[in-house]
Amino acid sequence: MVGQPEPAVPKNDPKGPRVDVKDEKKKVKTPFSEFWKKFKKQRLALFAGIFIVLLLILAAIGPYITPYGSEEFDYDNILVGPSLAHWAGTDAYGRDIFSRIIAGTRISLFVGLCSVLLGATAGTILGLISGFYGKWLDSLIMRMCDVMFAFPGILLAIGIIAVLGPGLGNVIIAVSIFSVPIFARIVRSTTLAVKATLFVEATRSLGATNRRLIWKHIFPGTTSSIIVYFTMRIGTAILIAASLSFLGLGAQPPTPEWGAMLSSGRDYLNTAPHVTFFPGMAIFVTVLAFNLLGDGLRDALDPKIKD
Amino acid sequence: MSENLLDINHLKTHFFSDEGVVRAVDGVSISIKKGETVGIVGESGCGKSVTSLSVMRLLKDTPGKIVDGTIEFDGKNLLDVSEGEMRAIRGNDIAMIFQEPMTSLNPVFKIGKQIQEAVELHLKYDKKKARQHVIDMLDSVGIPRANEIVDEYPHQLSGGMRQRVMIAMAMACKPKLLIADEPTTALDVTIQAQILELMKKLKEEEETAIMLITHDLGVVAEMCDRVVVMYAGKVVEEASVYDLFDNPQHPYTKGLLASVPKMRQNVKRLGSIQGNVPSPDDLPVGCKFAPRCPAAMTICWEKEPELEDHKQGRCRCWLYDSELVKEV
Amino acid sequence: MGTPLLEVKELKKHFPLNKGWFGRQTGSVKAVDGVSFVINEGETLGLVGESGCGKSTTGRMIMSLLKPTDGQIWFKGQEISKLKDDEVRDLRKDFQMVFQDPYASLNPRMKVKDIVAEPLIIHGEKDKGVIQNRVDELMKTVGLNAFQADRYPHEFSGGQRQRIGIARALAVKPKLIIADEPVSALDVSIQSQILNLLQDLQEEMGLTYLFIAHDLSVVEHISDRIGVMYLGRLVEVADKDSLYDEPLHPYTQALISAVPVPNPRLKRERIILKGDIPSPANPPTGCPFHTRCPKAMDICKTKVPVMREAREGHYTACHLYES
Numbered sequence: 001m002v003g004q005p006e007p008a009v010p011k012n013d014p015k016g017p018r019v020d021v022k023d024e025k026k027k028v029k030t031p032f033s034e035f036w037k038k039f040k041k042q043r044l045a046l047f048a049g050i051f052i053v054l055l056l057i058l059a060a061i062g063p064y065i066t067p068y069g070s071e072e073f074d075y076d077n078i079l080v081g082p083s084l085a086h087w088a089g090t091d092a093y094g095r096d097i098f099s100r101i102i103a104g105t106r107i108s109l110f111v112g113l114c115s116v117l118l119g120a121t122a123g124t125i126l127g128l129i130s131g132f133y134g135k136w137l138d139s140l141i142m143r144m145c146d147v148m149f150a151f152p153g154i155l156l157a158i159g160i161i162a163v164l165g166p167g168l169g170n171v172i173i174a175v176s177i178f179s180v181p182i183f184a185r186i187v188r189s190t191t192l193a194v195k196a197t198l199f200v201e202a203t204r205s206l207g208a209t210n211r212r213l214i215w216k217h218i219f220p221g222t223t224s225s226i227i228v229y230f231t232m233r234i235g236t237a238i239l240i241a242a243s244l245s246f247l248g249l250g251a252q253p254p255t256p257e258w259g260a261m262l263s264s265g266r267d268y269l270n271t272a273p274h275v276t277f278f279p280g281m282a283i284f285v286t287v288l289a290f291n292l293l294g295d296g297l298r299d300a301l302d303p304k305i306k307d
Numbered sequence: 308m309s310e311n312l313l314d315i316n317h318l319k320t321h322f323f324s325d326e327g328v329v330r331a332v333d334g335v336s337i338s339i340k341k342g343e344t345v346g347i348v349g350e351s352g353c354g355k356s357v358t359s360l361s362v363m364r365l366l367k368d369t370p371g372k373i374v375d376g377t378i379e380f381d382g383k384n385l386l387d388v389s390e391g392e393m394r395a396i397r398g399n400d401i402a403m404i405f406q407e408p409m410t411s412l413n414p415v416f417k418i419g420k421q422i423q424e425a426v427e428l429h430l431k432y433d434k435k436k437a438r439q440h441v442i443d444m445l446d447s448v449g450i451p452r453a454n455e456i457v458d459e460y461p462h463q464l465s466g467g468m469r470q471r472v473m474i475a476m477a478m479a480c481k482p483k484l485l486i487a488d489e490p491t492t493a494l495d496v497t498i499q500a501q502i503l504e505l506m507k508k509l510k511e512e513e514e515t516a517i518m519l520i521t522h523d524l525g526v527v528a529e530m531c532d533r534v535v536v537m538y539a540g541k542v543v544e545e546a547s548v549y550d551l552f553d554n555p556q557h558p559y560t561k562g563l564l565a566s567v568p569k570m571r572q573n574v575k576r577l578g579s580i581q582g583n584v585p586s587p588d589d590l591p592v593g594c595k596f597a598p599r600c601p602a603a604m605t606i607c608w609e610k611e612p613e614l615e616d617h618k619q620g621r622c623r624c625w626l627y628d629s630e631l632v633k634e635v
Numbered sequence: 636m637g638t639p640l641l642e643v644k645e646l647k648k649h650f651p652l653n654k655g656w657f658g659r660q661t662g663s664v665k666a667v668d669g670v671s672f673v674i675n676e677g678e679t680l681g682l683v684g685e686s687g688c689g690k691s692t693t694g695r696m697i698m699s700l701l702k703p704t705d706g707q708i709w710f711k712g713q714e715i716s717k718l719k720d721d722e723v724r725d726l727r728k729d730f731q732m733v734f735q736d737p738y739a740s741l742n743p744r745m746k747v748k749d750i751v752a753e754p755l756i757i758h759g760e761k762d763k764g765v766i767q768n769r770v771d772e773l774m775k776t777v778g779l780n781a782f783q784a785d786r787y788p789h790e791f792s793g794g795q796r797q798r799i800g801i802a803r804a805l806a807v808k809p810k811l812i813i814a815d816e817p818v819s820a821l822d823v824s825i826q827s828q829i830l831n832l833l834q835d836l837q838e839e840m841g842l843t844y845l846f847i848a849h850d851l852s853v854v855e856h857i858s859d860r861i862g863v864m865y866l867g868r869l870v871e872v873a874d875k876d877s878l879y880d881e882p883l884h885p886y887t888q889a890l891i892s893a894v895p896v897p898n899p900r901l902k903r904e905r906i907i908l909k910g911d912i913p914s915p916a917n918p919p920t921g922c923p924f925h926t927r928c929p930k931a932m933d934i935c936k937t938k939v940p941v942m943r944e945a946r947e948g949h950y951t952a953c954h955l956y957e958s
Contacts, residue, residue, distance in 0.1 A: 029786070029787065029789070029790055030787065031743075031744060031787065197739055198734055198736055198739035198740045199739060199740050199741055199742045199743075201700060201734075201740075202732070202734055202740045202741075202800075202803075203742070203753065204700060205698050205700055205727065205730075205731070205732045206727060206731070206753060206754040206757050206803070206807075207723075207724040207725075207727035207728070207754070207757050207758065208753070208757050209724075209757075212757065217742055220744045221744065350822035350823060350824060350825075351793075351822055451910075465911045465912075467911055468911065495685035495686055495849065495912070496685060496849065496851065496890060496893045496894060497685065497889060497890060497893050497907075497908045497912075498685075498911070499893065499895070500892075500893035500895075500905060500907055500908075501907055501908070503895070504905075504907055522822065522823055523895065524823070524897040525852075525894065525895030525896055525897045526895045527897070528895065528896060528897045528898055528899040528901075529895045529896070529899070531899075548899045549899055549900065552897065552898060552899050552900075553900075562824060563823055563824055564897065565827075566823050566824045566826065566827035567823060567827070567852070567897050568827070568830070568852040568853050568855065568856035568857075569852060569896065569897060569898070570851065570852050570855050570879060570891070570894065570896065571855075571879055571880070574856070576831055576834065577827035577830055577831055577856065578827065579824060579827040579828045579831055580824035580827075580828075581828075583792040583794060583795065583825070584792060584794075584822050584824070584825065586792075
């Protein structure tokens with residue numbers, strides 16, 4: 001065997017290879033442990049993360065623990081303000097708003113997650129192709145994205161709904177379509193950066209195929225920015241979905257969707273503001289939590305920001 | 308002590324972070340006489356650059372703090388003067404050249420303007436005289452068409468030219484001490500030769516003292532009168548350039564000299580120092596060099612040796628400890 | 636001697652410069668402009684020159700990381716520069732590269748064992764046990780501990796990372812290793828470790844090296860023969876003793892005299908060149924070196940000198956040596 005063993009053991013050191021032993025026991029620092037070390041310092045993001053985990057749990061078990069059914073009418077108690085019996089009051093049909101908000105969590109999170117998941121997947125693939133292969137494919141994909149960017153987000157979504165027709169399923173499609181160019185652009189720019197690194201050239205020199213380069217080296221390099229934008233886009237997607245429902249293009253009554261609830265409370269804004277206040281708060285806090293989490297993730301995942 | 312232009316005494320510069328304290332510079336004493344060139348040699352993380360930044364008090368934007376020691380310059384302790392006074396000293400009495408000239412030149416200002424400002428400020432020249440002085444300085448560092456170059460921007464120049472501009476800028480106010488941190492590392496060999504010649508010339512003409520920080524033993528041999536070898540934040544050996552290359556004492560210096568390939572020597576195999584350059588946040592208890600030292604003894608692992616006077620300078624090694632030697 | 640392991644004939648690489656409207660090509664950077672040399676099996680050819688001289692570009696063309704604009708590359712009597720991608724892939728088993736920057740050349744998201752195993756997987760090895768054994772063996776060969784293979788690159792020092800890069804290059808048992816400035820990013824005491832390792836590996840495995848560097852002392856130490864490049868051209872090729880004892884080309888003379896020698900007692904006459912290296916986008920006419928050459932003649936401004944054998948086995952491209 002050639003090469004000196006390393007770390008070296010001094011020949012006349014009576015205590016033996018101290019460095020060596022210590023080194024072997026050292027915990028392996030994975031990229032995840034490094035990320036966690038930085039992330040847990042960000043109190044606000046950590047808090048937002050915990051909140052979102054709670055929301056997810058609520059979405060899963062919500063309907064089983066709510067005090068009232070989401071479509072349980074009670075004409076004796078219509079537009080009642082917040083009380084011990086109805087924590088967030090009741091709406092015009094006497095339905096318990098708190099129970100409906102909890103039931104709506106599932107819908108909002110589902111719409112948000114699904115649409116961003118679809119949009120991110122398509123956008124990532126387009127971005128990888130665009131950034132990796134370049135040339136006319138890149139121009140084509142990027143010009144298409146530019147066209148989509150030229151529409152204000154909500155107008156684009158309304159346009160898509162106009163074609164597809166109203167309904168929650170179509171809202172998911174609309175929101176995911178308008179997420180595509182955002183992911184395509186971000187993934188493309190990271191792809192370009194990763195593609196230019198020396199380790200990609202080194203792997204190419206080993207004889208790796210393009211497919212291997214993309215999936216083993218470039219895609220993992222883009223995941224951190226994808227995760228960050230994924231988180232932030234969920235907030236936006238929930239907001240857009242709620243807006244569409246508010247306009248009557250998304251979830252239809254009596255579905256306990258937050259935007260739709262907001263819309264139905266509009267008429268009682270003066271007499272019973274709680275009907276709009278609580279669904280509004282739900283949207284606000286959820287979107288804020290996703291944005292805060294996204295910010296925190298960005299700071300923790302960005303290799304340029306240390307400590 | 309008054310004969311020394313610069314006296315760094317027991318300087319300790321530590322970096323503070325959540326993970327703990329990194330003793331980047333840990334009790335360093337270096338002195339430089341007027342007109343003398345002192346080389347500070349060491350590998351990455353040995354604290355040589357932090358020492359120079361400490362002298363310039365340029366640690367403001369870093370987690371680094373000078374926790375102990377004095378830096379006497381021209382009879383003044385630089386650690387006691389106010390920030391305003393320090394600003395007057397910087398660029399005027401002490402100037403610095405960095406490794407990467409592009410990062411230390413402001414890209415949005417014309418070259419002449421950047422130097423001229425310092426000249427007006429420190430030498431109290433009027434605009435016209437200052438501009439002429441700048442052109443003369445650029446000319447003296449071997450920049451062709453100096454009267455046109457003053458009105459160009461840094462990005463229009465090549466690396467070698469930028470480094471010349473940096474030197475002109477540093478020398479413009481006739482400093483007493485020039486700190487050069489790896490001034491030629493980023494340059495090509497033929498350009499490096501030009502810059503080294505230039506620094507020698509300036510040193511002879513202006514009697515400037517130079518603190519030359521480098522890892523290149525060739526540059527040290529060529530430029531320096533005295534050499535300080537640093538390892539893991541401490542001085543391990545100091546000697547005149549001739550003594551150091553003829554008769555190195557510390558095992559680290561010996562290993563370093565043996566590691567360098569020398570032209571036309573036909574050495575089949577280079578000497579080397581085993582192991583890795585230690586990271587400053589994870590140092591051994593005893594002598595910092597013990598894990599890599601071919602001559603390490605039991606005591607080296609337990610107790611750190613002091614930097615002791617030696618017949619040809621100073622050395623921090625148990626092999627030369629007066630009491631230990633007597634016992635044997 | 637037979638056929639050389641690698642032969643490069645009139646290799647050229649011109650990068651187009653696009654400017655103006657519609658990205659019209661307005662010129663080109665002649666990074667490599669007609670380079671020819673041979674490398675024999677088991678020897679080390681050093682390629683030395685200053686930044687922008689085209690030495691790295693030459694190495695990358697041999698590695699088929701860049702397509703040559705013109706010229707041929709012959710490996711074991713086979714022309715390889717015109718091969719298709721699939722054919723090149725098989726050939727890459729015989730060619731491997733060690734890069735300058737040990738920090739950027741390893742994927743920070745992969746464990747060391749996956750990095751070292753990657754060439755094996757790419758070249759069709761599927762048996763996990765075989766891969767594991769080979770990785771352990773390679774780690775030992777380059778002087779690392781097998782247990783360190785479970786870590787990520789950022790936990791290693793520069794010298795250790797360069798060892799990992801070498802282990803990766805050795806994985807598929809190559810014949811030729813192109814080392815592009817493999818030690819210039821390392822500390823002095825680590826440089827010599829890596830140089831010694833490269834020498835030991837060569838002896839043990841009969842490797843052939845193309846060693847690209849700017850440091851003349853390092854190149855002199857490791858090479859058998861040395862080529863000096865300036866502005867995309869080879870100006871001198873000779874075995875190292877002949878080159879360093881009697882450099883013929885004025886550029887080589889200046890280059891050698893410019894190297895600071897770690898010996899304060901040695902005072903040498905130094906040739907200081909005037910000016911900067913010209914831009915390869917706009918190289919001088921005639922001999923590319925004539926703008927800085929202390930011995931330039933009239934002919935140098937107009938005619939490009941041809942590489943010829945000026946002494947036995949000592950080639951140079953300079954009008955001074957044309958009879």
